[in-house]
Amino acid sequence: MTGVGPLARLAFRRDRIGLAVCVYVIVIMVAVNGYEFRKLYPTAAGRQSLAATSESNPALRFLYGTLDGSSLGSLTVWRIGVWAALFAALAAVFLVIRHTRADEEAGRLELVSSAAVGGSAALVASLAVAAATMLAVVALLCLVLPLVGLPAGGSALLALSIGASGLAFAGIAAATAQLTTGARAARGIALAVLGAAFVLRGSGDAGGPSGGTAWLTWTSPLGWVSLARPFGASRWWVLCLPAAVCVLGVAAAFVLAARRDLGVGLIPDRPGRPSASAALRGPDGLAWRLQRGTLLGWLAGYAAMFAICGAAAQGIGQLVGTSSALRGEFTRLGGQSSIVDAYLAALMLLAGVVAGAYAVSGVLRLRSEETGGLAEPVLATAVGRVRWALSHILVAVAGSALLLAVAGAATGLGYGLRAGSTGTEVSRMLGAGLSQLPAVLVVAGLAVLAFGLVPRWSVPGMWTVVGLLTVLQLFGPVLRFSHWLMDVSPFAHVPRLPGGTVQARPLTWLCAIAVVFSLGGLDALRHRDIG
Amino acid sequence: MIAVMTNAIEVSGLRKSFGATKALDGLDLTVQAGEVHAFLGPNGAGKTTTIRVLLGLVHADGGQVRLLGGDPWRDATALHQRLAYVPGDVTLWPGLTGGEIIDLMAKLRGGGDASRRKELTERFELDPAKKARAYSKGNRQKVALIAALSSDADLLILDEPTSGLDPLMEAVFRECVAEERRNGRSVLLSSHILAEAEALADRVTIIRAGRTVETGSLAELRHLTHYQVTASLADGTSVQREVDPADLNDVLRSLTAIGVRSLTCRPPTLEEIFLKQYSPTVPA
Numbered sequence: 001m002t003g004v005g006p007l008a009r010l011a012f013r014r015d016r017i018g019l020a021v022c023v024y025v026i027v028i029m030v031a032v033n034g035y036e037f038r039k040l041y042p043t044a045a046g047r048q049s050l051a052a053t054s055e056s057n058p059a060l061r062f063l064y065g066t067l068d069g070s071s072l073g074s075l076t077v078w079r080i081g082v083w084a085a086l087f088a089a090l091a092a093v094f095l096v097i098r099h100t101r102a103d104e105e106a107g108r109l110e111l112v113s114s115a116a117v118g119g120s121a122a123l124v125a126s127l128a129v130a131a132a133t134m135l136a137v138v139a140l141l142c143l144v145l146p147l148v149g150l151p152a153g154g155s156a157l158l159a160l161s162i163g164a165s166g167l168a169f170a171g172i173a174a175a176t177a178q179l180t181t182g183a184r185a186a187r188g189i190a191l192a193v194l195g196a197a198f199v200l201r202g203s204g205d206a207g208g209p210s211g212g213t214a215w216l217t218w219t220s221p222l223g224w225v226s227l228a229r230p231f232g233a234s235r236w237w238v239l240c241l242p243a244a245v246c247v248l249g250v251a252a253a254f255v256l257a258a259r260r261d262l263g264v265g266l267i268p269d270r271p272g273r274p275s276a277s278a279a280l281r282g283p284d285g286l287a288w289r290l291q292r293g294t295l296l297g298w299l300a301g302y303a304a305m306f307a308i309c310g311a312a313a314q315g316i317g318q319l320v321g322t323s324s325a326l327r328g329e330f331t332r333l334g335g336q337s338s339i340v341d342a343y344l345a346a347l348m349l350l351a352g353v354v355a356g357a358y359a360v361s362g363v364l365r366l367r368s369e370e371t372g373g374l375a376e377p378v379l380a381t382a383v384g385r386v387r388w389a390l391s392h393i394l395v396a397v398a399g400s401a402l403l404l405a406v407a408g409a410a411t412g413l414g415y416g417l418r419a420g421s422t423g424t425e426v427s428r429m430l431g432a433g434l435s436q437l438p439a440v441l442v443v444a445g446l447a448v449l450a451f452g453l454v455p456r457w458s459v460p461g462m463w464t465v466v467g468l469l470t471v472l473q474l475f476g477p478v479l480r481f482s483h484w485l486m487d488v489s490p491f492a493h494v495p496r497l498p499g500g501t502v503q504a505r506p507l508t509w510l511c512a513i514a515v516v517f518s519l520g521g522l523d524a525l526r527h528r529d530i531g
Numbered sequence: 532m533i534a535v536m537t538n539a540i541e542v543s544g545l546r547k548s549f550g551a552t553k554a555l556d557g558l559d560l561t562v563q564a565g566e567v568h569a570f571l572g573p574n575g576a577g578k579t580t581t582i583r584v585l586l587g588l589v590h591a592d593g594g595q596v597r598l599l600g601g602d603p604w605r606d607a608t609a610l611h612q613r614l615a616y617v618p619g620d621v622t623l624w625p626g627l628t629g630g631e632i633i634d635l636m637a638k639l640r641g642g643g644d645a646s647r648r649k650e651l652t653e654r655f656e657l658d659p660a661k662k663a664r665a666y667s668k669g670n671r672q673k674v675a676l677i678a679a680l681s682s683d684a685d686l687l688i689l690d691e692p693t694s695g696l697d698p699l700m701e702a703v704f705r706e707c708v709a710e711e712r713r714n715g716r717s718v719l720l721s722s723h724i725l726a727e728a729e730a731l732a733d734r735v736t737i738i739r740a741g742r743t744v745e746t747g748s749l750a751e752l753r754h755l756t757h758y759q760v761t762a763s764l765a766d767g768t769s770v771q772r773e774v775d776p777a778d779l780n781d782v783l784r785s786l787t788a789i790g791v792r793s794l795t796c797r798p799p800t801l802e803e804i805f806l807k808q809y810s811p812t813v814p815a
Contacts, residue, residue, distance in 0.1 A: 105625075105664065181664060181665060182625065182626075182662075182664055184626075269661070269662050269664070269665050271628075271660040271661060271662075272627070272628035272630075272631065272660055272661070272662055273628055273630065273631055273660065274628065274630040274659040274660040275630045275631065275633075275634050275659065276630070276631040276634030276635050276638070277631075280627075280631060280634070280635055280638075281635070281638045282638060282639065283639065285635075286624075286635060286639075289626075289627070290624060290626075293626075372622055373618065373620060373622040374622055374623075374624060376583075376586075376588060376618055377616070377618060377636065377675070378639060379586070379587075379588060379607075380586050380588070380611060380614075380616040380618075381611050381636060381639035381640040381641075382608050382609075382611045382612040382639065382640055382641045383608070383611075383639050384607065384608040387608075527590075528590075529588065529589040529590060530583075530588040530589065531583065531588060531589070
């Protein structure tokens with residue numbers, strides 16, 4: 001156990017900003033929802049009718065869970081409990097893998113292990129940091145939620161449930177970190193467990209509390225938040241379940257760690273192809289090979305998420321109808337008079353902004369290849385700089401177009417199946433999704449420009465831009481930002497579909513701006529030093 | 532492009548700064564066609580920066596650079612079809628296998644000899660089906676070496692290619708470079724392993740702090756440096772001195788005047804030449 005203290009401090013030092021952001025986001029997410037429900041549904045009657053309509057919609061139950069009465073606290077747990085637990089679990093998985101398997105793969109752990117550091121010090125240190133992070137989340141939630149107007153006892157149980165699901169997944173990640181040689185695969189297995197937990201809980205809840213599948217919710221760590229019933233029966237003993245998962249995971253990690261050497265996993269790397277396939281023959285083949293795993297993951301996530309959100313549209317009219325304030329917010333966000341169209345248009349806007357984030361990550365792969373020393377061997381061959389850059393830009397642009405198409409088609413399918421008009425809805429929503437593409441192209445073009453012109457600042461700069469665009473698009477209309485400010489965002493100039501009108505001029509302008517940005521970035525790349 | 536070419540690389544007065552740091556400060560380097568040229572210098576002397584200028588990855592601030600008769604910055608892609616490069620710090624895509632990377636590099640360069648690839652993979656005892664993340668440093672180095680050596684390039688640029696290789700593989704590497712020279716290829720071999728340079732190189736350039744301090748064949752370099760003369764004399768004393776080759780006659784004459792019991796006179800080892808040139812106390 002020697003060396004745990006210094007390693008934990010090192011982890012805090014490396015992650016101080018990221019950890020603070022995680023804690024802040026989770027706490028604010030829960031608190032804002034509690035606050036909003038009080039503002040939007042001030043009366044018990046309003047809350048009861050919201051509870052009644054949401055209970056009757058299986059898609060909403062899949063997304064959020066079942067309601068436990070109609071108190072302010074119960075609504076908060078319903079709307080955000082699962083998602084806060086999901087965020088806490090995500091943070092724990094990334095944190096634990098980063099400080100165990102990722103460090104081991106990069107060889108940093110070898111350096112550390114040669115110093116006076118015990119064999120499992122990194123594992124213990126990463127778990128300690130995860131536990132401290134979850135403790136911070138719990139403490140802050142216990143402080144903030146009563147201020148929003150929720151009962152203190154229920155707030156404490158909700159906070160502990162969220163923190164405990166983070167801990168459960170810290171334990172799971174500790175165990176998966178022992179399994180594989182690569183950090184990506186270890187993280188992937190832990191995230192697959194998290195995904196399965198979400199689906200199990202969703203399937204259990206979708207059938208309703210008295211449905212035949214209700215027992216599935218009990219099998220999922222994400223289901224335990226609502227099953228603890230923080231603002232109802234207060235089953236404190238449910239907290240033992242995530243604690244047990246955490247203990248089992250950590251115990252498994254120690255047993256597995258004792259049976260393997262540093263640097264290798266229990267599951268050996270499968271041998272790959274001894275020679276390149278016909279597809280891997282040029283810069284485009286390489287870029288596709290490097291980015292395809294990420295893109296397929298995004299596509300699967302988009303398809304599932306937007307199909308469910310589309311299916312939820314059917315009942316949205318009744319749901320929103322219970323709060324005139326909420327109806328106002330939706331129509332401002334979506335800019336439509338028909339509430340269902342406004343909801344669908346808001347969904348497509350979300351699909352656009354998030355696809356913009358994907359496009360940025362795709363383009364910035366160029367920068368990580370450059371700093372990782374992987375651009376140099378390619379550029380030392382007959383492949384020119386522009387050709388190399390275009391290969392990754394192509395994957396980023398085609399990938400985001402595909403994401404938008406999938407978002408539109410999946411929304412249309414989800415909504416169409418329930419509304420009984422699949423054919424028309426799929427084609428209508430496909431167009432609505434793709435209409436976001438010009439705005440996404442502008443964001444991608446800006447990333448190319450940043451990569452060419454200010455490579456050192458391109459990564460932090462572009463993620464700041466993505467963050468600002470998200471705030472502007474999702475909160476701007478609600479907070480009534482000025483028109484001048486809203487017009488800065490390229491997403492302000494794409495049509496609000498379905499329901500809105502399409503004008504060719506702004507779309508042409510957006511495409512022209514994207515091309516100018518990209519050409520400027522590529523030209524700057526031709527004239528600067530690499531590396 | 533160029534019908535007859537005598538020099539594979541011609542660099543004169545090369546300058547490059549990164550911010551306030553002067554990486555190259557008037558560096559000269561000439562690699563004749565068909566020779567193995569060792570490029571030597573202590574860590575941080577500017578070897579890798581010079582190579583990055585030669586590859587057109589970094590733009591020089593001043594000086595002339597010709598590579599295979601062209602301008603490495605302007606004609607980069609055309610020239611790169613005729614050269615192969617092994618970086619000093621080999622990083623590979625962790626999810627690709629060694630075999631995939633070797634094939635890919637050949638295709639990106641626009642050619643490649645499958646039978647040569649197979650032969651080299653066997654000689655270097657590389658398992659091409661392993662994912663790159665599972666390779667040791669030495670095995671990563673082998674992937675880059677096989678990719679470069681299996682090409683039909685006119686010029687090989689190798690940046691400290693044997694770091695991480697075990698002695699057996701180092702011997703294989705030396706055989707391969709000797710074969711390349713017999714096939715008429717030019718090789719720029721950056722290194723700080725003296726024995727490697729001594730075994731392989733026709734000519735040597737030594738740089739320090741971004742400047743060329745010596746260049747020439749090993750015999751020429753030896754000639755430039757002092758001989759080590761040790762003698763025990765008839766009067767019972769002994770003498771040990773470094774002697775300039777030009778003064779050797781005079782020194783011997785004065786020693787025999789006293790009477791010599793034993794005498795050794797040996798040329799400097801490469802090690803001594805390098806240590807002398809590397810040492811920061813000697814003015815460049």
